[in-house]
Amino acid sequence: MAPPPFLYYARDTVFDFRLDPQAKLPVFRQIVDQMHFAIATGALGPGQRVTSLRTLSARHGVAINTLVKAFKVLEQRGLVRAVARSGYRVVGAGAPDSGRRRQGTTSRYAARGVSATKKEVHGAIATLDPGLYPGAFCKITEDYLTGDPDLCSVIHADGSGTKSLLAYLHYRETGDPAVFRGIAQDSLVMNLDDLLCVGVTDRILVSTTINRNAKRIGAEVLQELILGTEAYLARLREHGVGIYSGGGETADVGDLTRTAVVDSCCCATLPKSDVIDGSGIRPGLVIVGLASSGQAHYEDRENSGIGSNGLTSARHDLLSSHYRKRYPETFDPGIDPALIYTGPYRLSDALPGSRQSVGEALLSPTRSYAPVIRALLTAERRLVKGLVHCSGGGQTKCLRFGRTVHFVKDSLLPIPPIFKAIQRASKTSWKEMYQVYNMGHRMEVYCTARDARRVIEAARDFGIMARVIGRTERASGGKNHLTVCHGSKRLTYDAP
């Protein structure tokens, strides 16, 4: 019988291998990989003694020469050191420091019980392991799934948030459950486009969770959510993005939700050498913005650019009291009624400056930039210095990445009609608008001025407008800083 396939780490004691002579990987590589992984993940701590090579040789039937060769490689990597007459000991690895920083709070958003800044959350997680690349867009860990020290893993969760309520309103008013297919897409893209920012465009496994109130969200809606997920994944695969469904979960939790919460979780592994880390975002680069609106070649219809962030505010600021009276299940009764459905529109009303209705624009499914980023990384990986998905935090999201960077956004794409309508209806300050919404582009590629043309062409190949929307300079004062030019006004934002 083959030995058990996975490592076993005895606690507080010497390390042992699980070597399989029948495995694809040569035994020498198995030893190197298992030791390297155990040290990288802390299963073997600094100073810990390694079982003598003589003992290992006898126990596993491995030639002593193979072990010597393997430990030489580990020594070269700085993972172990030979101690006279005492065999090998583990050398410690430096603790990574946290490079994550976020942005200040906003009032109207907070009054509705939504924190754009997640300050509280960051307090709770401040003590946690920030992963291998603390400055990266997503948390990245050693590849616990396979134990290969050359690979790393990402598991990432997100969802469609309160955008599902817009689908619910549309469904209730029209009877058409197919609108929930867009929500399935929103949930997936909110995940996938975060993953793009660390360099993942392939080998992605996804699971979707639907928490529903079964009295309001029936089988026909579930079906659209489930089949919509499958259909959107198939479409992404058609465009070269390797993303696959591993299943999903549906829970009936009517005491927890009045309608439906649609979340998804993506898992991927990638070579460490392919990771895109926030550290590439430095002064002296240009920022290419990829439009959130228009119609990409891989989209069926025009996209309003709305995405899935800020939808609590957008819904209440644009939609009228008609919905407050008819659908009390779509808002928190604990919120000041003066903030509930305070806008001028019904879903079917025309959106000014657009061919879309207000409902179409609000429900426009979040565009994934995966086909573009995949093409770019396949052809020109080295020119991409950084990627920022302008999700929560909108145009200020970039403040979390790089160090001592002054982001200057002085040539933004035109503001799509949906954001203009939200601002007009809510009188939200422009400064806050840029903190909540993407305002025209939801993906930023950081590269040298010389390479910008190639990024822009890659986007245009897919029918997506792109241009240099700004640049990075050195910030004075030691912190990241952002200037957004809105018409003749300069809006400024500091990293906290």
Add this chain to the structure above:
Amino acid sequence: MAPPPFLYYARDTVFDFRLDPQAKLPVFRQIVDQMHFAIATGALGPGQRVTSLRTLSARHGVAINTLVKAFKVLEQRGLVRAVARSGYRVVGAGAPDSGRRRQGTTSRYAARGVSATKKEVHGAIATLDPGLYPGAFCKITEDYLTGDPDLCSVIHADGSGTKSLLAYLHYRETGDPAVFRGIAQDSLVMNLDDLLCVGVTDRILVSTTINRNAKRIGAEVLQELILGTEAYLARLREHGVGIYSGGGETADVGDLTRTAVVDSCCCATLPKSDVIDGSGIRPGLVIVGLASSGQAHYEDRENSGIGSNGLTSARHDLLSSHYRKRYPETFDPGIDPALIYTGPYRLSDALPGSRQSVGEALLSPTRSYAPVIRALLTAERRLVKGLVHCSGGGQTKCLRFGRTVHFVKDSLLPIPPIFKAIQRASKTSWKEMYQVYNMGHRMEVYCTARDARRVIEAARDFGIMARVIGRTERASGGKNHLTVCHGSKRLTYDAP
């Protein structure tokens, strides 16, 4: 520059490799693995022509002999066949059939908007890919993460469901947020113990998602949920279960939830040869039940056995109208008030027949059986014919596994006091009780009568009561069937 690390499948055209001479795996194995994986996942379909070996040799600089050797292996595996003067063509793989079947509905449960049977959900997913092992407890896919055809992947999502509302009530009444640590555990274990049933006890990556109403669930609760997750994962690792946090997501969605929804998602890879499939559950075995109550050596205090299933009913059936008046945010206002908090107890009342209070018993965190199952699978993998986590569906969960099996449960463990109290308060029929709750054991190990002693000892090594609670016979009528002996009564259940 090394070639891009991942495969690219051109659509409707010949297959191409991404070979890396610098990689750890020999080029010959890379070819075999990439072809095998592409065929297994359908990227290469039946009848499709493979680029000629001559062309591949020239394009990739691989010796023709290496290619010949690789394609011989693929031919032996039945994946390709040589066609005279036309090179190789792909042979189709048989479509897997669905072995999943579930159980009938119950009235009181349904009236509260909870479907124990998920019939609707199953309708929606009937058309979907059931994965590699349709009879297994979880959906299992090809290992999309690494592309190794000898491995497979599981991504699995679940959560604490409405049990978070009990924590909320306790928190509001006592001010103690630490009660939410148990909810973190509930969410993890509902995932992990499903994974155990397919043979996963190691190399697990997990992500937790908290959807909250920020007005009611503040930073101190988030902190307990996040730190509670980390602490419980560390405890599992101390007992040899390799499970690691890859991060999490917190969303403020007050318009969607009145309180908090705590979900998690686990991802793991394992060798296909290690998968435990439902097909091992056949007539002629015994069923060893592992107690859900008592105190395992790895638990800090007594466990009531409640788990995380049936908590909507348990909460309303046991708790008194005190909670209806004070905490309207903890139930769906659309439900008949005659079904809301209809019980005799407050959380602090003593639970009859127990040293615990009603609150302690209801909030008792779901026990994981991972340390036991890990020890069992490490030492005696071959004796385990099947594993069933008695989660949704309670004691009838087994009906979903195996074919033409009559499950006879005639020697069940004593019913823990919490379930007796629920039945007494609600007058729920005993037949329904066994369909909703685990009633005493939440994990079943299927093995031969001769091996039962070793399973029982493995459980007892961890302080968990276990015994042969029943057996499997051949069912007449072609469908699975279950008989539960409750005192002198025989309760019978048919697979739908």
